[in-house]
Structure formats: C-alpha cells, structure tokens
Amino acid sequence: MSAAALLPLFVAAPLFVAGLMLTLGSLPRVRSAILLTASLSTTAAGAVLIAVVLDSGPIAHGVGLWPYGIAIPVAADMFSALMLTATGLLTAVCSMFAIAAGTAANRFFAPLVLVLMAGVSGALLTADLFNLFVFIEVMLLPSYALLVLAPPGRGRVEQVRGARLYVTVNLLTSTVFLAGVAFVYGTTGTVNLAELSGAAHESTAVAVAAGICLFALMIKAAVVPVYGWLACTYPSTSVAVTALFSGLHTKVAIYAIYRIYAQLFDGDDRFLLVGIIVFSITMVVGVFAAAGETTTRSILSFHMVSQIGYILIGVALFTVAGLAAGIFYLIHHMIVKAALFLSTGAIEVRYGTGALSQLGGMARREPVIAGAFLVAAFSMAGLPPFSGFVAKLALVMAALEVGQVALVVVMLVVSLITLLSMLKIWSGVFWGERPGDDAPPGPPRIGAALAAPAVVLATFTVALGIGAEGLLGLADIAAAGLIDTTAYTEAVIGS
Numbered sequence: 001m002s003a004a005a006l007l008p009l010f011v012a013a014p015l016f017v018a019g020l021m022l023t024l025g026s027l028p029r030v031r032s033a034i035l036l037t038a039s040l041s042t043t044a045a046g047a048v049l050i051a052v053v054l055d056s057g058p059i060a061h062g063v064g065l066w067p068y069g070i071a072i073p074v075a076a077d078m079f080s081a082l083m084l085t086a087t088g089l090l091t092a093v094c095s096m097f098a099i100a101a102g103t104a105a106n107r108f109f110a111p112l113v114l115v116l117m118a119g120v121s122g123a124l125l126t127a128d129l130f131n132l133f134v135f136i137e138v139m140l141l142p143s144y145a146l147l148v149l150a151p152p153g154r155g156r157v158e159q160v161r162g163a164r165l166y167v168t169v170n171l172l173t174s175t176v177f178l179a180g181v182a183f184v185y186g187t188t189g190t191v192n193l194a195e196l197s198g199a200a201h202e203s204t205a206v207a208v209a210a211g212i213c214l215f216a217l218m219i220k221a222a223v224v225p226v227y228g229w230l231a232c233t234y235p236s237t238s239v240a241v242t243a244l245f246s247g248l249h250t251k252v253a254i255y256a257i258y259r260i261y262a263q264l265f266d267g268d269d270r271f272l273l274v275g276i277i278v279f280s281i282t283m284v285v286g287v288f289a290a291a292g293e294t295t296t297r298s299i300l301s302f303h304m305v306s307q308i309g310y311i312l313i314g315v316a317l318f319t320v321a322g323l324a325a326g327i328f329y330l331i332h333h334m335i336v337k338a339a340l341f342l343s344t345g346a347i348e349v350r351y352g353t354g355a356l357s358q359l360g361g362m363a364r365r366e367p368v369i370a371g372a373f374l375v376a377a378f379s380m381a382g383l384p385p386f387s388g389f390v391a392k393l394a395l396v397m398a399a400l401e402v403g404q405v406a407l408v409v410v411m412l413v414v415s416l417i418t419l420l421s422m423l424k425i426w427s428g429v430f431w432g433e434r435p436g437d438d439a440p441p442g443p444p445r446i447g448a449a450l451a452a453p454a455v456v457l458a459t460f461t462v463a464l465g466i467g468a469e470g471l472l473g474l475a476d477i478a479a480a481g482l483i484d485t486t487a488y489t490e491a492v493i494g495s
Contacts, residue, residue, distance in 0.1 A: 003052045004059040007074045010045065010084065010121035011135075014038055018114035026107065032099045035110040039092035042117065046085030050474065053081050058481065060127060060491040068493065073127040073192060075492050079327060079478035080124045083255055086331050087120050089460075090247035090338055093453045097342050098240035100449035101349045106149050112142035116248065123252045127492045129181045129191040129213065132256060133174070136220075139252065140170050143245065147237045162236025169229040173219045180212030193263045194492035197485055200264040207271075210264045217260070220253035223312065224282040227305045231289070234304075235297035235354075239345030242297060246304060246341055247334040254308065254330060258315050258323070262482035263489075267318040275316030276407055282309030283414045290421050296344035296354040299425060300337070303380070306414060307333050310395060313407070317398050323479035325394035328472055332379070332387040332464060339376035339457035343369050346454060347429065350445040356428030363430040366446050370430045372454040377426065379461040381419035387464035394472070 017038050021031055052059065053076060062071030076084075095113060098104040119139025126132050147163035185191050187205045200207040222230040230250070234242045265271070286306025293299045311333060314326015346369050347362055348354040363370040379386030382393075392415060399407045464471055481488060 002059075002061075003049070004061040004076075007059070007061050007076055007125055008063050010042065010125060011118045014042070014114040014118040014121070018111040018118070021111045021114070024107075028105055028107070031107065031110040032095075032104055035095050035104070035113060036092055036099075038114055039088055039095055039117065041088075042121070043085055043088030043092060046081060046088050049076055049081040049084060050078065052076075053078050054474075054477070058488045058491040060494065069192075072131055073194070073492050074122075074125040075127040075193075075488060076125060077478065077481045077488050077491075078474055079255070079258070079481060082327065082331060082474060082478060083124050083251070084121060086334050087117070087124070087248055087251070090334055091117050091244065093456055094240050094244040094247070094338065094342070097243065097345070097450065097453040098238075100447070100453075101238070101240055101345075103149070103238045103240045108145065109149055112146050112149070113244070115142040116146070116244075120248050120252055124255060127193045127488075129184060129193065129196070129260075133178050133181055136177070136252070137174060139249070140174070143249065146241045146244075147233070149238070149241070159237055162233040165229055166233040169219070173216050176219070177213055177216035180209055180214075180216060183209035183212060192492070193259070194489040196264050197489045198264070198266040201266040201268045207265065207268075210260060213260060214257060217253045217257050218278075221250045221257065221308055221312070222305050223278060223308065224285045224305070227282070227286070230305060231298060231301040234301045235295065239297075239341065239348055242301075243338045243341035243345065246337045250304070250308060251330060251334055254311055257312065258326070258482060261315055261318070262323075263485050266485070267483065269318070272316050272318055275312065276404065279309045279312045279316055280407060280410045282306065282312070283410060284309075287414050287417045287421065291417070291424075294356055296348065296356070296425055296429060297341065299421060300340050300344070303418060303421060304337055306418065307337065307380070310392070310411065310414075313395060313399070313411075317402060317404070318483075319398060319402060320476065320479045320483055321394070321398035321401055323482050324472065324475040325391065325398045327475040327478050328387075328394055328468075329391040331471065331475075332391045332461065335457050335460050335464070336376050336379045336386075336388060339372060339454050339461065340380065342457065343373040343376060343454035344425065344429065346446045346450045349450065356425070359429045360431065361433045366451075368451045369446055369454060372451070372458040373430065374426070375458040376454070376461060377422035379465070381422055382415045383419070385462070385465045387461045387468065390465055390468040390472070 024030055058077040060075035116139055119135050122135030126135055144167050148159045187209050188199055200210040219226045283306050286302050290299045290302035311326055311330050314322050379388035382388045396408050
C-alpha cells in the first residue's frame with residue numbers, strides 16, 4: 001500500500017477513536033491515555049509524511065479509489081505535512097495541560113478534541129474547495145461544545161456568552177465561504193484545486209468568486225477589521241481550550257489563504273499591495289488593542305491578532321523568501337503563543353485569576369513557570385536566540401528584497417510594542433508582590449504536570465531558534481511548492 005493511500009487515516013483514525021471513547025464510560029485515565037496516544041501518533045505520522053514528501057514530492061489519493069473527478073481528493077506537500085506535525089504536537093501538549101488542570105475530567109472532552117483534530121487534518125489535506133468547507137465545519141462543531149465544556153461544577157456564564165458570539169460569527173462566515181465556493185463552481189464548473197490552478201489569475205469572474213472565499217477565511221483568521229470576536233471569545237473559555245484553539249483554528253484559515261492564493265491566483269501581483277496594507281494594519285491594531293487590556297489572556301488574544309498580520313505578510317509578499325518566512329513564522333507562532341497561554345494559564349488555574357491587578361510575585365513563587373513565560377515572551381517579541389527572532393528577521397529580509405521599506409518599519413515598531421506588552425504582563429504577574437499578601441513565598445502551587453506543557457513548548461522555541469536552519473530549509477521547499485504548483489497539481493490529477 002502506498003503512502004498516499006494512508007492519507008485518509010489522518011481523518012478516519014481520530015473519528016473512529018472518538019466514537020470508541022464514548023463507550024468507555026467513567027474511565028478518565030483511559031480516555032486521557034488514548035487522547036495523548038492519538039495526538040502523539042498524529043505528530044509522528046506527520047513527521048514521517050515530511051520525510052516521504054521530502055523524498056518523492058507531493059502525494060495524493062482519491063478516497064475510496066473512485067475515478068478522478070468523483071473521488072474526494074486528498075493531497076500532501078511539504079506545507080501540509082509541516083502543519084499536520086505542528087497541529088499534532090500542539091494537540092498533545094494542550095491535552096497534557098487539560099488533564100493536569102482537570103478540564104479533561106469531562107467525559108466528552110477527549111472525544112471532542114479528537115473530532116476537532118480530524119477536522120483540522122482534513123482541512124489541511126483536502127484538495128477540493130467544497131470539502132475544505134466540510135472539514136472546517138467538522139472542525140467547528142466540536143469547538144462549539146469545547147467552548148462551554150468545563151470540569152464538573154466549574155462552568156461560567158462567560159463561557160456561554162463567548163460561545164454565543166463564536167457560533168454566530170462562524171456560522172455567518174461559513175455561509176459566506178460556501179457562497180464563494182458556489183460562485184467558483186458556477187464560473188468554472190469545478191471545485192477541484194488542481195483543475196482550478198491559475199483560474200483566478202486568468203478570469204476576473206473567478207477572481208471575484210475566490211475573493212469571497214478569501215474574505216471569509218480572513219474573518220476566520222481574525223484579520224482587521226473583523227477581529228474583535230477572537231478577543232471576546234478566547235479568554236472566556238478554559239485555558240486548555242484557549243491554547244488549543246490558538247494553535248489550530250486561525251492557523252487552518254491562514255493555511256487555506258496561502259493554499260488558495262497560490263493555487264487559484266498563481267501569485268497574481270495585482271492584489272498583493274492590498275494584502276500588505278490590510279495585514280500591516282492588523283499588526284498595528286492588534287498590538288495597540290492589547291495595550292489597554294488588564295488580564296493575561298485578553299492581552300495575549302489581541303497580540304494573537306497582531307501576529308496573524310505578520311504571518312499573512314508572507315503571502316502578501318509572495319516570493320520564495322516571503323512565503324518561507326511566513327511558513328516559519330506560522331509554525332513558530334503556534335508553539336510560542338500556546339506556551340504563553342499555558343504558562344499564564346497555569347497561574348490562572350492555581351491562583352484563580354488572570355487579572356494583572358490581583359497577581360504579582362510569581363517569579364519567586366513559581367520560578368519554573370516564570371522562566372517558561374520569559375522565554376516565550378522574548379521569542380514573541382523577536383529577540384535572539386529564539387525562534388521569533390529568526391521568523392521576524394526572515395520576514396524583514398524578504399520585505400527588503402522587494403523594496404518594502406515602510407513595511408519593515410511597521411514590523412520593527414510593532415515588535416518593540418510587543419516587547420513592552422510582554423513586560424507589562426511580567427511586571428503585573430511575575431514581579432513585585434501579590435496585593436494583600438505579605439507572607440514569604442511558600443512552596444510552588446503549580447506542580448510538574450501543570451508546568452510541563454509550557455516548559456516543553458518554551459524548549460521548542462529555543463530549539464527552533466538555535467537550529468533554525470532545518471525548519472527554514474523545509475519552509476523553503478514548502479514555499480517553492482506554492483510558487484510553482486505544478487507538482488501538487490499533477491499529483492492530484494494523477495490520483
């Protein structure tokens with residue numbers, strides 16, 4: 001059996017295991033073990049897929065061995081393989097945190113996460129616009145439940161309010177995306193990405209139809225001006241779910257934007273200036289919005305909006321260097337943002353709040369978590385030797401390569417303000433003294449199990465910074481595949 005024929009297992013296996021877990025009843029430790037095994041297996045399978053693609057190029061398969069044009073096409077190139085590996089890792093680490101924090105005690109948590117993982121994998125592998133819509137919906141359905149899921153007796157009204165906004169925005173956005181897919185089909189007679197290669201570059205009607213799809217995906221990615229939903233919903237749910245969503249949901253939308261623009265628009269430079277302007281504004285608005293927030297998760301959520309602007313600059317430049325930098329930044333951000341959410345979230349779980357005014361002195365009380373946060377914060381701000389420095393330097397060099405000096409100035413200024421915001425969290429949470437608490441620091445309240453996820457991800461950002469050449473090389477291959485989509489197209493047609 002070829003490697004391509006195994007691609008559907010990235011979707012089928014988590015769905016099967018999720019269904020099986022519902023029959024286990026009250027066996028939380030078994031559910032947790034299965035969840036970690038499944039997510040780590042996805043990570044390992046993604047790493048193997050990277051090796052396969054590195055050796056043979058893009059691979060594709062028609063599900064069920066139906067003839068081409070009828071079968072559901074799934075395909076993997078270096079970009080999708082990297083994303084599958086990263087999403088598997090993030091799911092495993094966030095699941096570890098959920099187990100330690102008690103969030104996974106709910107019998108439905110693990111099955112819902114596995115269904116979410118199946119939807120994410122399907123969205124990353126599909127080579128069909130309509131099935132991209134289907135897998136995004138598969139990804140969203142368990143997310144609606146995860147937003148309000150809480151350990152027994154610890155649910156909050158804010159979770160319901162946040163979920164209501166999240167459901168409303170995503171239902172509207174999915175409707176817009178489906179309308180765009182319908183218009184693409186109406187103007188071309190197909191939704192297969194291989195058959196749509198360059199179609200938007202050649203036809204204004206197709207460009208408008210595909211533009212509707214991209215507009216919907218930008219809402220899902222929280223691009224300015226439609227970004228407020230993210231900052232209102234992510235802080236309202238449990239810490240584990242916030243970190244999980246930060247590494248999966250908006251990143252799938254970003255992946256789809258990269259893929260659709262490369263495949264349908266063939267890098268058409270007529271629209272790139274619009275992207276540079278919009279994504280630059282996203283960087284600026286997100287970082288300034290964070291400055292006025294007073295809780296750790298709200299600050300980090302607005303910073304997430306700002307960093308999404310950085311990632312999408314890669315597709316707006318649409319050079320090999322720009323795309324490679326954007327892909328590197330995407331992987332880096334998934335790891336570092338989750339590390340920030342999980343390090344501050346561990347404090348929120350054990351000390352009962354994430355408000356800056358009610359915390360302080362955590363550097364003495366919780367030195368391990370403080371260290372993990374500091375590493376991730378320096379990386380997010382773009383300081384060496386962490387992965388954030390490599391990511392931002394690569395973007396700056398790519399922008400200078402095409403003469404975008406003003407864009408470079410914006411990126412550097414936003415990086416400085418990002419550092420100041422990280423220092424705001426540091427001074428409010430980790431420095432000074434906790435209000436009304438004059439007692440000497442006792443033993444840490446955050447145990448090894450709760451601290452480990454943030455430490456693991458902080459270690460990864462150090463490793464990616466020091467050993468950046470490896471990931472940058474893979475990102476270059478992924479970027480070259482987006483610049484010249486011939487191999488991807490031929491693989492899908494050949495399936």
